[in-house]
Amino acid sequence: xxxxxxxxxxxxxxxxxxxxxxxxxxxxxxxxxxxxxxxxxxxxxxxxxxxxxxxxxxxxxxxxxxxxxxxxxxxxxxxxxxxxxxxxxxxxxxxxxxxxxxxxxxxxxxxxxxxxxxxxxxxxxxxxxxxxxxxxxxxxxxxxxxxxxxxxxxxxxxxxxxxxxxxxxxxxxxxxxxxxxxxxxxxxxxxxxxxxxxxxxxxxxxxxxxxxxxxxxxxxxxxxxxxxxxxxxxxxxxxxxxxxxxxxxxxxxxxxxxxxxxxxxxxxxxxxxxxxxxxxxxxxxxxxxxxxxxxxxxxxxxxxxxxxxxxxxxxxxxxxxxxxxxxxxxxxxxxxxxxxxxxxxxxxxxxxxxxxxxxxxxxxxxxxxxxxxxxxxxxxxxxxxxxxxxxxxxxxxxxxxxxxxxxxxxxxxxxxxxxxxxxxxxxxxxxxxxxxxxxxxxxxxxxxxxxxxxxxxxxxxxxxxxxxxxxxxxxxxxxxxxxxxxxxxxxxxxxxxxxxx
Numbered sequence: 001x002x003x004x005x006x007x008x009x010x011x012x013x014x015x016x017x018x019x020x021x022x023x024x025x026x027x028x029x030x031x032x033x034x035x036x037x038x039x040x041x042x043x044x045x046x047x048x049x050x051x052x053x054x055x056x057x058x059x060x061x062x063x064x065x066x067x068x069x070x071x072x073x074x075x076x077x078x079x080x081x082x083x084x085x086x087x088x089x090x091x092x093x094x095x096x097x098x099x100x101x102x103x104x105x106x107x108x109x110x111x112x113x114x115x116x117x118x119x120x121x122x123x124x125x126x127x128x129x130x131x132x133x134x135x136x137x138x139x140x141x142x143x144x145x146x147x148x149x150x151x152x153x154x155x156x157x158x159x160x161x162x163x164x165x166x167x168x169x170x171x172x173x174x175x176x177x178x179x180x181x182x183x184x185x186x187x188x189x190x191x192x193x194x195x196x197x198x199x200x201x202x203x204x205x206x207x208x209x210x211x212x213x214x215x216x217x218x219x220x221x222x223x224x225x226x227x228x229x230x231x232x233x234x235x236x237x238x239x240x241x242x243x244x245x246x247x248x249x250x251x252x253x254x255x256x257x258x259x260x261x262x263x264x265x266x267x268x269x270x271x272x273x274x275x276x277x278x279x280x281x282x283x284x285x286x287x288x289x290x291x292x293x294x295x296x297x298x299x300x301x302x303x304x305x306x307x308x309x310x311x312x313x314x315x316x317x318x319x320x321x322x323x324x325x326x327x328x329x330x331x332x333x334x335x336x337x338x339x340x341x342x343x344x345x346x347x348x349x350x351x352x353x354x355x356x357x358x359x360x361x362x363x364x365x366x367x368x369x370x371x372x373x374x375x376x377x378x379x380x381x382x383x384x385x386x387x388x389x390x391x392x393x394x395x396x397x398x399x400x401x402x403x404x405x406x407x408x409x410x411x412x413x414x415x416x417x418x419x420x421x422x423x424x425x426x427x428x429x430x431x432x433x434x435x436x437x438x439x440x441x442x443x444x445x446x447x448x449x450x451x452x453x454x455x456x457x458x459x460x461x462x463x464x465x466x467x468x469x470x471x472x473x474x475x476x477x478x479x480x481x482x483x484x485x486x487x488x489x490x491x492x493x494x495x496x497x498x499x500x501x
Contacts, residue, residue, distance in 0.1 A: 003190050003191060004030055004064055004161050005028060006082075007062070008051075009063065010023045012059040013055060021043045021046055023060070024043065024214070025222075028210075030190070031192070032210060033195075033207055034195050034210045034212065037197075037204065039433040042237070051077065052082060052084050053073045056072060083157060085163070085164050087169060089138075091138045101134075101156050102117060104157060121134055122134070124156060133145075144172060147171060155186075162194050163194070166199070167198075168180065168203065170459070171293070172497045173461065215236065234434065257283055258422055258453035261280045261313070262279050263314065265311065266311040267310070274300035274477050283453060285448055287467055289464035289471045291459075292459070292474035296474050296497075301474070306424065307324015322334065330359070334422045334424070336415065339427035342399060345411045349398055353381035355399050355410060356384050356414050357372075358414065360380075384413035384417065392406065408436055412440065424457075426458075429458075
């Protein structure tokens with residue numbers, strides 16, 4: 001199979017009054033890697049969904065190898081050799097990798113000859129630079145193995161153009177190099193063309209030939225990657241020069257331990273151990289970063305610490321036992337910045353001002369006796385909105401009407417205007433634009449510099465290196481490695497994340 005070229009001409013897609021794509025043009029040269037960049041809401045997802053047949057554009061055309069292509073359904077994209085590795089896994093967890101590969105074919109015989117099929121799959125695996133066990137259920141694979149299996153499935157189906165949506169978000173640094181390096185190799189030999197959606201400029205400059213940048217549904221810049229700087233890419237994405245934030249100078253870490261975790265264990269959703277005998281201390285004015293591939297117990301660890309999941313072991317805050325009750329959270333100053341705050345830190349259908357009062361609706365000045373003062377609640381919310389620059393149509397607006405960055409600002413306002421002793425942040429900048437990321441990171445560092453102990457869980461190693469004083473690695477629910485950030489090495493951390501050290 002040979003790589004194909006792809007041209008989008010004046011593609012427009014509307015959803016009611018919203019124009020998600022506005023006359024977008026994009027050209028992918030055969031045998032190249034084309035980076036598709038843009039902030040959340042820029043139109044990237046809409047564009048690729050038009051390419052794989054989930055949406056149909058209202059205007060414009062798609063050309064494959066210079067000829068018009070009518071992609072109405074995913075089957076049409078499949079017939080053209082266009083496939084996609086999604087950000088979220090699509091393999092059937094209860095089936096083996098081999099079974100997933102076979103059933104992914106458009107046509108299946110009434111009786112599968114597993115002997116010849118196995119030989120064919122083994123031959124395919126020998127062409128891969130990495131190993132994924134074919135006869136193991138997908139549910140038993142690591143996140144990195146699942147992502148590699150998703151790529152293998154697309155290659156097994158004979159794709160000639162492959163769309164990769166944030167393909168390294170669950171990979172270690174070494175695994176990311178393996179996967180993207182292999183895609184680059186296939187494009188270099190003319191076997192494949194690729195569209196790479198990523199928020200990591202390092203991946204763009206290392207692996208992409210060309211780039212198209214979307215902003216508010218329009219293609220605002222396109223060209224050869226070698227002729228662009230990362231600053232120019234960022235400026236095109238946000239529409240103005242990126243402000244250089246200067247984080248406040250770090251203050252010395254105190255010897256006083258504010259958060260002490262001893263022998264913490266917790267079960268996962270299906271009753272199997274997810275957090276295993278975790279012990280960790282976080283001092284005043286210290287950020288401890290927790291690195292790990294997604295699915296290694298981070299979610300369960302946060303929930304166990306914040307009282308949302310049953311656990312064993314001992315957790316102390318400021319020397320006092322902490323079980324995560326509402327009273328303890330208020331008395332001891334423990335606050336959180338969860339991933340996906342609209343889902344995990346808000347009541348979506350309640351108003352902005354009601355959500356901002358979730359921490360103190362039962363205390364003065366919001367509470368007056370047994371009643372809630374609407375006037376006091378509105379005054380507090382207005383103060384938060386102004387201080388944290390939350391963009392909203394009004395204090396009575398439902399949280400679902402706010403953008404991701406403004407939901408995060410609202411949660412930050414609610415959590416960080418209290419006297420914070422311990423801050424637990426889990427992927428706090430996931431899915432945010434540049435400005436919201438910078439603001440969130442600055443608030444976290446300021447909390448640390450104002451005396452808080454911060455436990456920062458992030459799947460973004462660059463974020464941990466930028467913010468943390470110390471990094472620990474979690475793998476299969478255990479803390480397996482610890483290093484001061486001043487002497488930390490990404491490759492070493494990556495190997496521990498993969499369980500290979």
